[in-house]
Amino acid sequence: MSVSTVRTNKYSRRGLWGAIVAVIASLTMTSLGIWQLQRADDKHQRLTQIEQRQQRAPLSIYDLPKNLDQVEDYPLTISGNWQKEYIFLLDNRINNGRVGYEVLIPMEMDMRFVLVNLGWINAPKSRNDLPDINVQELPMTIQGTLYLPRRNPAITETANSTDTWPMRIQQVDIALMSRFFGSPLAPFVVLADPDESSKFVREWTPVVMSPQKHLGYAIQWFALAAACIIVTAVAIRKGIRSNDIK
Known part of the structure; x- marks a missing residue:
């Protein structure tokens, strides 16, 4: 077997493996781009739903259906007695670059207890101190x-039964908070409407990442997939020419 034949076979194997890797990488990046497009569509539908449901008349807690998904993002009016000695502080909430807490307090209505998120409050400089809440x-x-909290399985650190009130928590976990509170809490949270006279900041963002940002990420993934294919094709072509010259 001639030296040129050995070189050709060696290059062919390298080119084949390079092409396989490029195809796999391109397919992976294309899949990520498609996933980002799906996320953009989901976020767009959610924002449209919120806008439509916010235009409805406020619901009463006594009129809620069993399937709360049907009324999530609906306006809601509740009246009752605050359980002021039981204050939950949702940790690590950011507002305009400042770290703070969201303040949640149960409200009692005919022996029903509903968590109300009163909004954001600034955290003290020391981690050992809690905000003074009046x-x-x-x-x-x-x-x-009406908001349905989603539990994040990645968050494992939270409050425990030995903590004092106000109680610092890492996420809204209705089942866990019910145990701390001592009575069952409704499986939803009421996000209080903005009030200029309130000391709590109420700037709710139900969709953290906008559809436009997901679309931008999708374009980036598609561009990377295309670049991978082009670079690989150019490299293979140059290799073929170089091998032909030899």
Whole structure:
């Protein structure tokens, strides 16, 4: 076997493996781009749903269906007695670059307990300190939006039964918070409507990443997939020419 034949076979194997790797990488990046497009569509549908449902008349807690997915993002009006000694502080909430907490307090209505998210409050400089929260003048009627919290399985660190009140928590886990509270809590949270007179900041963002950002990521993945194919094709072509010259 001649030297040129050996070189040709060696190059052919390298070219084949390079092409296989390029195809796999391109397919992976294309799949990620398609996934980002799907996420953009999901976010667009959610924003459209929120806009449509926010235009409806406020619901009463007594009119809620069993399937709460049907009324998520609906306006809701509740009245009752605040359980002011039981304050949950949702940790690591960011507002305009500042770290703070979201304040959640149960409200009692005919032996039903509903968590109300009153909004964001700034955290003290020291991690050992908790914010000074005055909830003595809370209104007995609250208007807000019905929100279904999603538990993040990646978050394992949270409060425990030995913690004192106010209690710092890492996520809204209704089942766990019900145990700490001592009574079952409704499986949803009321996000209190913005109020200029309130000391709590209420800038709710139900969709953290916009559809436009997902679309931008999709374009980047598709561009990378195309670049991978082009670079590989050019490299193979140059290799073939170089081998022919030899």
